[in-house]
Amino acid sequence: MKHRFFQGYLYPSYTNSVVTKFNSPEAVVAWEKFRELWQYTNPGSTNFSFMQEQLLSEDVWVAFDHTARLAEAFNQRPDDFIAFPAPSGPTGRGFMPVIAGIAIPRTAPDMDGSKELIAYMMKPETQLATLRATSFFPVVDVDLPDDMPPAVQISGAAIAKMSGSADANPGLLPSGLGDEGGKFNQVYVDTFERIVLAGHDIEAVLEDQAGTLRRIMEETGAPCWAPDLPSEGACPVD
Amino acid sequence: MDNRTLPYLLLLPATLFLCVFFLYPFALVAWQAFTNEAGFTLEHFRTMADHWKFPIAFWNTMLLALAVVPVQVVLSITMAMMVTRMQRGRDIMLYIWTIPLGISDLAAGIIWLAIFEQTGFLNSMLYGLGVIEQPTNFLSYQNTWVIFIAIALAEIWRATAIMLVILVAGLGLIPKEYDEAAEVFGASRWQRLWKVTLPLLRPSLQTALILRVILAFEVFAVVAALGGTSLPVLMGETYNYQFELQDGHVAAALALVILAISIAFTLFFLRVLRVPKGAQI
Amino acid sequence: MAEIQIRNVAKTFGTYQALHSIDLTIADQEFMVLLGASGCGKTTLLRIIAGLETPSVGEVWIGGRRVDHLPPRERGIAMVFQNYAVFPHLTVFENVAFGLRMAKLDDRLVRERVERTAGLMHIEALLQRYSGQLSGGQRQRVAVARALAMEPDVILMDEPLSNLDALLRLEMRAELKGVLEASNTTTIYVTHDQVEAMSLADRISVMHQGRIVQAAEPVEVYRNPAAHFVGSFIGNPPMNFITARNQGDGKWQVAGQQFTGPSVASETLEFAIRPEDLSLAETGLQANVRVVEPLGAHILVTCDVEGSLFRAVIDSNSRVKAGDVLHIAPEPDRIRWFDPETTLAVA
Ligand SMILES: Nc1ncnc2c1ncn2[C@@H]1O[C@H](COP(=O)(O)OP(=O)(O)OP(=O)(O)O)[C@@H](O)[C@H]1O
Numbered sequence A: 001m002k003h004r005f006f007q008g009y010l011y012p013s014y015t016n017s018v019v020t021k022f023n024s025p026e027a028v029v030a031w032e033k034f035r036e037l038w039q040y041t042n043p044g045s046t047n048f049s050f051m052q053e054q055l056l057s058e059d060v061w062v063a064f065d066h067t068a069r070l071a072e073a074f075n076q077r078p079d080d081f082i083a084f085p086a087p088s089g090p091t092g093r094g095f096m097p098v099i100a101g102i103a104i105p106r107t108a109p110d111m112d113g114s115k116e117l118i119a120y121m122m123k124p125e126t127q128l129a130t131l132r133a134t135s136f137f138p139v140v141d142v143d144l145p146d147d148m149p150p151a152v153q154i155s156g157a158a159i160a161k162m163s164g165s166a167d168a169n170p171g172l173l174p175s176g177l178g179d180e181g182g183k184f185n186q187v188y189v190d191t192f193e194r195i196v197l198a199g200h201d202i203e204a205v206l207e208d209q210a211g212t213l214r215r216i217m218e219e220t221g222a223p224c225w226a227p228d229l230p231s232e233g234a235c236p237v238d
Numbered sequence B: 001m002d003n004r005t006l007p008y009l010l011l012l013p014a015t016l017f018l019c020v021f022f023l024y025p026f027a028l029v030a031w032q033a034f035t036n037e038a039g040f041t042l043e044h045f046r047t048m049a050d051h052w053k054f055p056i057a058f059w060n061t062m063l064l065a066l067a068v069v070p071v072q073v074v075l076s077i078t079m080a081m082m083v084t085r086m087q088r089g090r091d092i093m094l095y096i097w098t099i100p101l102g103i104s105d106l107a108a109g110i111i112w113l114a115i116f117e118q119t120g121f122l123n124s125m126l127y128g129l130g131v132i133e134q135p136t137n138f139l140s141y142q143n144t145w146v147i148f149i150a151i152a153l154a155e156i157w158r159a160t161a162i163m164l165v166i167l168v169a170g171l172g173l174i175p176k177e178y179d180e181a182a183e184v185f186g187a188s189r190w191q192r193l194w195k196v197t198l199p200l201l202r203p204s205l206q207t208a209l210i211l212r213v214i215l216a217f218e219v220f221a222v223v224a225a226l227g228g229t230s231l232p233v234l235m236g237e238t239y240n241y242q243f244e245l246q247d248g249h250v251a252a253a254l255a256l257v258i259l260a261i262s263i264a265f266t267l268f269f270l271r272v273l274r275v276p277k278g279a280q281i
Numbered sequence C: 001m002a003e004i005q006i007r008n009v010a011k012t013f014g015t016y017q018a019l020h021s022i023d024l025t026i027a028d029q030e031f032m033v034l035l036g037a038s039g040c041g042k043t044t045l046l047r048i049i050a051g052l053e054t055p056s057v058g059e060v061w062i063g064g065r066r067v068d069h070l071p072p073r074e075r076g077i078a079m080v081f082q083n084y085a086v087f088p089h090l091t092v093f094e095n096v097a098f099g100l101r102m103a104k105l106d107d108r109l110v111r112e113r114v115e116r117t118a119g120l121m122h123i124e125a126l127l128q129r130y131s132g133q134l135s136g137g138q139r140q141r142v143a144v145a146r147a148l149a150m151e152p153d154v155i156l157m158d159e160p161l162s163n164l165d166a167l168l169r170l171e172m173r174a175e176l177k178g179v180l181e182a183s184n185t186t187t188i189y190v191t192h193d194q195v196e197a198m199s200l201a202d203r204i205s206v207m208h209q210g211r212i213v214q215a216a217e218p219v220e221v222y223r224n225p226a227a228h229f230v231g232s233f234i235g236n237p238p239m240n241f242i243t244a245r246n247q248g249d250g251k252w253q254v255a256g257q258q259f260t261g262p263s264v265a266s267e268t269l270e271f272a273i274r275p276e277d278l279s280l281a282e283t284g285l286q287a288n289v290r291v292v293e294p295l296g297a298h299i300l301v302t303c304d305v306e307g308s309l310f311r312a313v314i315d316s317n318s319r320v321k322a323g324d325v326l327h328i329a330p331e332p333d334r335i336r337w338f339d340p341e342t343t344l345a346v347a
């Protein structure tokens, strides 16, 4: 989930932007800081994917990942692990809550059935059942009962603290990119690999990758999303 | 049936099959690589070549082939000669040596990952012997050369048997009189290998090398298992473009580059290991 | 100096004994022919001398040096293989030059020797061809040339002319004999062509079922076969054999006739006579003529003498035809006697 870390946590916390200030002095600072931080990570982490495994095998002690990919660690050893909010930077505490939007295509053959399905999915019980099974948190307002699995209890508390913090700076998932979502993510991963792993010059890499990013934004015409300010047409890359 | 048309008739099914399942997809891939909405373009090749990982992936692929194939040639020839000379237990030895062939390349990669990873066998062994103070991560992006060696080892382990099988069959076709004649006429073991056995083995060597080198350029799953993204190769990049980045055009361009390299090497071996007319066994 | 001694050599393949205790000395520069029926062990013996096969027991000495533990290339030999073994990946030139190149001879010398031997074997025109482009006989001559080019102390030839037509064979035979006589080579030559054996050999070793039954000069082998097998194998048509009964005092009764023979005690002996040592006479063995075959100057008469098959070569003037009853008389000093138990000759 590296790309999500850069898009939803690193960039918002340092530049208050994801796309527009991709190549900016603030971004340079962000990458410098991240490169400095990187020396404390497990070098094998470039190939880790579900951090619960590494937590349980104690290859790592501190991990960043999606709640669903950490659940097993909390469930198996609830007393050994704690969850804590994402850290904050110069421009607040960036994080990436999931906002789900559900729509029905105008051409759907069974409009009523679709509506019913949506209503069912939005019911608090359904949402709680999903949470219990997958650690995907509810997207509607529900009160969590007390008998939730440890993973939900532990990470739920941290999420609440994070969202409720004074400097909270939530960002949205990239949207409007269509097929190009993969390439968009690749820009951030490439930037990371070049700067942090291969040790390339930060300014040069950002300059180069900004070009790729700009092309993607222009091709898809995707407008900006939070924390970038809304744009007319494609989200600009400075 | 006329004797002159019969061969062509017999070749027809195979030819049709190749046209439908090779030439047609090939044409599609080539079309994808060279066109965009506007028509003919080299844009995809430019995108491919401009990507910062392309030269790295290209050279990694080349170096891997260069490191792995010669070792495999030497190993498979040595093993084939050993098997051929065995009086008994030949078949059993051959079966044992070819076991890795039955394992998919991804499984092979995972087996070697279990050896090299931080919680793997190699670490436990070195730690148990007191060579290292604590388990280390050999396969990190910081020492890509270790990843390189691990991949090379896994590839050698996994795919030497393909060459071995071909060479054992090839050696079986060479009557032992030639070796004996050379021995009588004063050739040492080494000279017999270079002046008699290897030249007579050229056709099999050619087949084995072409097969092996093409496979070497397509190396993918073993690299994915052992190196993740730390050691990019052409095939991995192709996969990435096709499925992660959803860009079939650039993936097609990369596929064509791999194809071109394969063809170049095939022609090279066909030429270098050519057996003159009349000089076959 | 390359005398070859084979001392008590035996060879078993698994449970099959191919050679039984062979003892044979071949003098320096001698031309020894190994003659025997197919499968009697000629090639095996040759391969043991060459070092391509290890003897199960026994020793091989060449030029006063024990060699049976040495690899072939340290034995100072050259060999013509029964199946030629002409390298398919080399041109005829390079095939003939192979041994010379291994011996690191100067390029000019190699060319010279190759051309000379190629001339001897009539393959000059083929020097640039590959063996796949040669006929069986041509390939065989390349194999001989390759061995001759080495000018070795010992040359081992396994049926080197078997694939040539009669005329070419005659010519090559003479050529070979000349070349080998002129050189100081000790030769062992395997064949099952007895005419070839007779014409080439200083001595012939007749092999039978993995044993050497007789090693002697060609005339001796022909005139005084050491065993029944030699008499029946050598000579075309072969020797005639018939049972003789002991009459005492060295007198033996054969088909109603009395002959003087060895004074031994046994009940019976085998009486043997070569077909050309029989002639028509007033008295003699009574023979019923079965077949008459004209041979030109002579006729071959196949007949029945008291139930035994007899062949006689007689003058073509005699008007003999099938169904006749003849009397044939053996030349007394050409009669040979064999012990039916041991099959060996009795003096
Ligand atoms: N490698 C072997 N394994 C088993 N038996 C063998 C082997 N080589 C030879 N023989 C047997 O030994 C016997 C002698 O064989 P050899 O080749 O010496 O015969 P030969 O006299 O050369 O016959 P030919 O005139 O047909 O060439 C044969 O019965 C043969 O089957």
Ligand SMILES: [Mg+2]
Pocket (backbone or CB within 6 Å): C042, C043, C044, C082, C158
């Ligand atoms: Mg033979």
